[in-house]
Amino acid sequence: MPPDLSERLLLDQATDFSYVISAIAVLGMSTIALIFFDFSSSPAPAERVTAIFAVCLCYFAILFNAYRWLRRPVSTQEEARTYIATMSRILSFLGIFWSCLLVITVKQANPGQLNLLYGIMAGCLATPVMVSPALCAFAFWMPVSAGICLAVIASHQADLFAVLDLLSFIGLTGFCILYLNRRMNERAVNAIKLEETAEVIRLLLRDFEENASDWLWETNADMELQQVSQRLAQVSRRPAESLKGPFPAVLLGKTALDNAPPGSTIDKLQRAITERSPFRDLVIPLVIEGEQRYWSLTGKPIVDKHGNFSGYHGVGSDITGQRRQQEHISFLARHDSLTKLANRMLFSEVLHQCCDNSASTGFALLCLDLDNFKIINDTLGHATGDAVLVAVAERLRGSIREFDIAARLGGDEFAIIVITNERKEAEAIAKRIVDRILRPFQFDGQMLQTGVSIGIAMAPEDGNTPAQLMKSADLALYRAKSDGRGIVRVYDQEMDEAMQARRSLQAALRQAITRGELSVAYQPIVNLTSQHIIGAEALVRWRHPEHGFIPPAQFIPLAEECGLIEKIGTFVLRTACAEAASWPGDTSIAINLSPQQSNDTQLVHIIADILATTELPPDRLELEIVETTMLETGSPTEDVLWQLHRQGVKIVLDDFGTGYSSLSYLRRFPFSKVKIDRSFVCDLGYEKADSSIILAIIGIAETMNMQVTAEGVETQTQANLLRAYGCPQAQGFLFHEPMEGTELAKLLTAQQAGSERALPRVL
Numbered sequence: 001m002p003p004d005l006s007e008r009l010l011l012d013q014a015t016d017f018s019y020v021i022s023a024i025a026v027l028g029m030s031t032i033a034l035i036f037f038d039f040s041s042s043p044a045p046a047e048r049v050t051a052i053f054a055v056c057l058c059y060f061a062i063l064f065n066a067y068r069w070l071r072r073p074v075s076t077q078e079e080a081r082t083y084i085a086t087m088s089r090i091l092s093f094l095g096i097f098w099s100c101l102l103v104i105t106v107k108q109a110n111p112g113q114l115n116l117l118y119g120i121m122a123g124c125l126a127t128p129v130m131v132s133p134a135l136c137a138f139a140f141w142m143p144v145s146a147g148i149c150l151a152v153i154a155s156h157q158a159d160l161f162a163v164l165d166l167l168s169f170i171g172l173t174g175f176c177i178l179y180l181n182r183r184m185n186e187r188a189v190n191a192i193k194l195e196e197t198a199e200v201i202r203l204l205l206r207d208f209e210e211n212a213s214d215w216l217w218e219t220n221a222d223m224e225l226q227q228v229s230q231r232l233a234q235v236s237r238r239p240a241e242s243l244k245g246p247f248p249a250v251l252l253g254k255t256a257l258d259n260a261p262p263g264s265t266i267d268k269l270q271r272a273i274t275e276r277s278p279f280r281d282l283v284i285p286l287v288i289e290g291e292q293r294y295w296s297l298t299g300k301p302i303v304d305k306h307g308n309f310s311g312y313h314g315v316g317s318d319i320t321g322q323r324r325q326q327e328h329i330s331f332l333a334r335h336d337s338l339t340k341l342a343n344r345m346l347f348s349e350v351l352h353q354c355c356d357n358s359a360s361t362g363f364a365l366l367c368l369d370l371d372n373f374k375i376i377n378d379t380l381g382h383a384t385g386d387a388v389l390v391a392v393a394e395r396l397r398g399s400i401r402e403f404d405i406a407a408r409l410g411g412d413e414f415a416i417i418v419i420t421n422e423r424k425e426a427e428a429i430a431k432r433i434v435d436r437i438l439r440p441f442q443f444d445g446q447m448l449q450t451g452v453s454i455g456i457a458m459a460p461e462d463g464n465t466p467a468q469l470m471k472s473a474d475l476a477l478y479r480a481k482s483d484g485r486g487i488v489r490v491y492d493q494e495m496d497e498a499m500q501a502r503r504s505l506q507a508a509l510r511q512a513i514t515r516g517e518l519s520v521a522y523q524p525i526v527n528l529t530s531q532h533i534i535g536a537e538a539l540v541r542w543r544h545p546e547h548g549f550i551p552p553a554q555f556i557p558l559a560e561e562c563g564l565i566e567k568i569g570t571f572v573l574r575t576a577c578a579e580a581a582s583w584p585g586d587t588s589i590a591i592n593l594s595p596q597q598s599n600d601t602q603l604v605h606i607i608a609d610i611l612a613t614t615e616l617p618p619d620r621l622e623l624e625i626v627e628t629t630m631l632e633t634g635s636p637t638e639d640v641l642w643q644l645h646r647q648g649v650k651i652v653l654d655d656f657g658t659g660y661s662s663l664s665y666l667r668r669f670p671f672s673k674v675k676i677d678r679s680f681v682c683d684l685g686y687e688k689a690d691s692s693i694i695l696a697i698i699g700i701a702e703t704m705n706m707q708v709t710a711e712g713v714e715t716q717t718q719a720n721l722l723r724a725y726g727c728p729q730a731q732g733f734l735f736h737e738p739m740e741g742t743e744l745a746k747l748l749t750a751q752q753a754g755s756e757r758a759l760p761r762v763l
Contacts, residue, residue, distance in 0.1 A: 007077040008192050009185065013133050014080040018066040021087065021136070024127055025059040025066075028094075031120055032056055038113055039105060048108070051101035058094035062087065088139040095140040098124055099147015106151045114155065121148045125173050134181040141177060145170045214317040217299075221310050223247045223273065235295075235318045237288055247312070248273070248297075252286050269297065276301045276309055283319065294323045336408040338386055339393035347407035347415060351466045354417055358460040363419050364426035365459065367473040368396075368433070370412035371451035371485040384443055388450060391441050399433045415473075423458055423490060430454045430488040438486065451486035453477060462491045475499055506562050508544060509555055513567055518542050520575045521738035524747070525590065525709055525731045528723040532751055535588035535622070537731065538576035539738050540568060565594045574610050579741035581616040584752045590622040590652060598625055598637045604644060618648030622673065626654045627665070638668060645670035652709075656697060666704055674701050676727070678712025685717050691725075698726050 032055055039048070069075070069083050102124075106117055125148065128141035152166060215231035223246045233240040236251065243250055248269060249257055260266035265282045272279040278300045286293055299314030334346035342350070354363050370392065377385035389412065396406045396414065406416045416433075418426050437452040455476030457463060462472040472491040478499070480489040489495075512518055522536040542550045559565040573591055580589035597603055611618055623644065641651050651670050655677040666674075676697055680690045694710070701708045710722050713732030722730055736747075 009188055010077055010080045010084075011075055012188060012192070013185075014069060014075070014083055017084070017087070017132060017136060018069045020130060020132075021062055021091075022066045024131070025062045029056060029059050031123070032059075034116065035101070035105065035120070038116055039108070042108060045104070045108075048101070048104050051097055051104055054097040055094065055101060058090055058097060061090050062094070065090070084133060084136060088136050091136055091140040092143060095143030095147070098144050099150065102147055102151040103154050106155045109155075117151070121151065124148065125170060129173055129176045129180060131177075132181050132184050134177055137177045137181065138174075141174065145173075214315050216313070216315055217247070218313040219247045219311040221308075223311070225250060226311070232316070235288075235293075248284075251295075252284065256286060272299075273312070283323070293318060293320045295319065336393075339390055339408050341393050341396070341414070342405055342407035344407065344409050347405070347409065347417075348466065350405050350417060351469070354419075355459065355464055355466055355469070358464050361419065362421035362461075363417055363459050364423075365457045365469045365473045366416040366418060366426070366430055366433075367455045367457075367470070367477045368414040368416065368452050369477055369481065370414075370437075371453060371481075373412040373450055376448060376450060380448070384448070387443050388441060388448065392437060392450075392452075395436045395439075396433065399436055400429060404429075423456075426456050426458065427488060427490060430456055434486060434488060453480040453485050454488045455480050456488065456490045458490070502558065505550075505555065506558050509542070509558055509562070509564060512542055512544070513564065513571070517544065518568065518571060520572055520579070520741065522576075522579070522589075522741055522744045523731055523738040524736045524744065525588075525729055526735050528719065528728060528730050533587065533744075533748060534729065535590060536580075536744055537590040537624075538572055538592075540572050541738075560594060560596065565596050566600065569594055569597045570606060573607065574614070577610050577614040577616045577621065579745075580620060581614045583745055583748050585748065586617075586620060587748055588620045588622050588650070589616075590624055592624045592654065595625075598640060601636060601640065603640050604647075607644060607649065608647065619650065622650045622652050624652040624654040624675065627656070641669055655711075666700070666706075671706060673707040673709060676708065676710045678732075681710050681712045681718055681722070681732075682714075684721050691721070694722070694727070695725055702726070 032052055036052060065083065065087060072079075102117060102121060106114065109117055124144045125141070128137040128144075131137040131140070149163070149166065149170070152163060215229045215235065217229070217232060218226045220226055225243055225245070225247050228240040228243045230240065233243065236243060248266075252266065256266060257270060260270070265284055269279060269282050269284065272282075280298045282297050284295045284297055286295060295316055296319045297314065297316045299312045301312055302310045304310050334343060335341065336343045351365070354361075370388075373385065373388065376388060389408070392414075393406070393408065396416065400406055400416060400418065404416060404418050406414065408414050416429075418429055420426055434452055434454065437450065439449075441448045441450075455473045455478070457469045457472035457476060459469055463469040472495075475495040476489045476491040479495050480487040483489065519541045521539045521541050523539060524533045525535040525537060526532065527534050540552060540556075542552075542555055544550050556565070559568050576589050576591050580587065593603075600606075607621070607623075610616075611621065623641075625641075645651055650672040652673040652675060653666070653669075653671045654675045656674040674697060676694055680693050683690050684694065685691075698708050700706075707729060708727050709729040709731060710718075710727050711731055713719050713722065713730045713734045715734060718732075719730060719734055
């Protein structure tokens with residue numbers, strides 16, 4: 001038994017015992033009075049008087065201690081134990097003194113007086129049965145039982161069977177003391193637990209009424225609200241006195257009940273009340289002081305013992321906050337958390353619905369992709385990138401109509417459903433989007449600009465399922481980005497055919513690697529002053545068995561898309577280094593690295609293995625990277641290039657000036673050479689700006705102790721001007737077209753022997 005429950009039981013027993021034993025003491029003293037008067041006619045020996053006096057003294061002690069206990073304002077468990085122990089001792093003496101008195105008087109009693117004494121004996125045996133705790137009952141029962149047995153024997157009229165019956169009765173009273181005390185204790189414990197439970201429930205209900213967001217409600221048989229709680233008055237924003245009338249009209253208003261559409265929760269509530277059936281968690285909308293609120297109502301009908309309906313009782317709660325939170329969660333689940341546009345899930349649902357109705361209501365699907373967003377994100381940080389996405393989303397909202405839907409599918413990919421049957425209208429909206437997105441953005445005092453490419457598919461002409469339309473719009477978007485970005489393209493069948501051809505070419509490219517259809521050609525790089533070949537650039541070539549020679553500009557982007565560029569790059573590295581190792585002198589070999597290769601942490605080990613296998617000195621290997629590689633990759637690329645530089649490999653910046661040129665790159669990366677792009681060389685002598693750019697590049701390179709190579713030299717005039725500007729190296733068709741490695745080796749051997757000039761004289 002828990003300590004707190006044991007203490008409560010002991011205290012309750014002490015109190016109940018005090019009342020019972022006081023009554024028994026009063027009855028005992030009355031019995032003593034009867035003995036005194038009945039035996040007053042006979043001489044009173046001293047021992048009888050003494051016994052009577054001792055019994056009375058015990059009864060007075062019992063009444064005194066019981067009175068003191070009942071007068072205590074607060075008692076402890078230890079005090080209760082002391083009190084019961086004291087009363088047990090007194091009762092033991094009482095039993096002894098009663099025994100003595102009965103033995104003394106039974107010897108002097110006449111037959112009439114014996115009847116009184118036998119009645120007293122029966123009472124003394126039966127009285128302990130009513131006493132609890134058992135310790136006090138047995139304290140009196142044991143000595144008095146022994147005394148009665150002696151008194152019966154001392155009367156000289158005891159029959160053997162009478163004694164046996166007396167002993168049986170004594171045993172029965174002992175059993176009853178044990179059994180009844182145990183049962184009374186059990187019931188007392190249950191009563192205490194029930195009382196505590198009732199108290200907890202009462203406190204919970206009071207706390208529920210005072211602090212919880214819920215409230216209790218009850219009606220009578222006429223469905224009128226009874227005992228309106230303070231909480232209900234608060235949420236109703238009305239005084240409790242005004243909430244009188246039939247439920248639920250008094251809360252919701254008669255207008256709301258009359259205008260409730262069939263199947264609504266208000267309609268379900270009215271039907272349940274009419275049918276006298278229970279209802280649970282019905283979410284009821286209502287307007288309180290012009291504000292939309294939501295209540296959850298639960299009710300159960302009450303019936304009396306005759307089965308008659310006597311009203312409802314239930315609970316209600318204001319779930320407006322939960323409802324709004326659920327709506328917010330639902331919004332987040334179906335909308336992009338950053339731009340607040342529809343997300344892929346919601347867009348897919350709407351797209352499926354539109355496709356189901358496309359036969360009667362056509363629409364256009366626009367797929368959008370931001371141009372150069374990755375560069376903004378990587379160079380200016382993700383915070384700026386997110387701000388750009390939010391601004392783009394706002395411009396998209398302003399470019400479409402209310403019944404169109406825009407969505408962010410992920411990253412910088414967006415999609416729009418435009419409800420229209422007109423291709424021209426869809427194109428007009430798309431061009432409006434392109435124009436608005438192209439306008440500069442201003443963030444933290446700096447101007448940023450991005451563009452957008454859009455592909456359009458019309459439903460149902462270009463597809464009547466979401467998968468078909470997405471495929472058509474993606475093909476149109478791919479064409480838009482291929483045609484120069486910032487462009488709108490509408491899907492046509494040729495795009496699908498071109499994509500099929502592209503996929504076929506990708507499959508053929510995979511086989512070309514294993515079939516050995518790839519080869520490496522070399523374009524010499526010359527010293528403009530000595531006119532000698534000082535190096536060569538390795539160029540990969542593919543000769544298809546059916547289609548013949550396929551230009552690198554056609555299959556290199558394919559290789560980058562399908563993940564073959566690293567295999568092709570490794571093949572070119574191994575082949576070119578092996579060829580260059582056999583060339584005479586210190587002729588260098590330049591090899592282009594793709595962004596994927598530059599970002600590969602294993603590149604250092606791959607090149608070290610190739611150089612060791614081919615025995616090519618590291619200082620004869622030049623690795624060319626373009627400016628976009630530095631923008632698209634991060635610190636891993638920088639680490640790889642520095643490791644290669646420390647091994648002796650030269651790093652070259654290709655197509656310098658065509659991208660996002662920054663002098664910081666020239667400081668951060670270990671470049672030993674820059675290459676002037678052919679776009680500046682082709683108009684050399686005609687465009688003054690090109691000359692200025694080339695002079696600037698040469699000046700920067702000289703200042704930073706870098707070599708310079710001009711690409712795409714095709715005329716003698718270009719060569720003369722470059723030499724005049726101080727450009728030390730050049731390559732182009734003026735000198736040599738790309739050639740096989742064996743042919744270049746012959747030229748280098750002849751150049752070293754001096755037997756023939758390797759190049760035409762540059763005048």
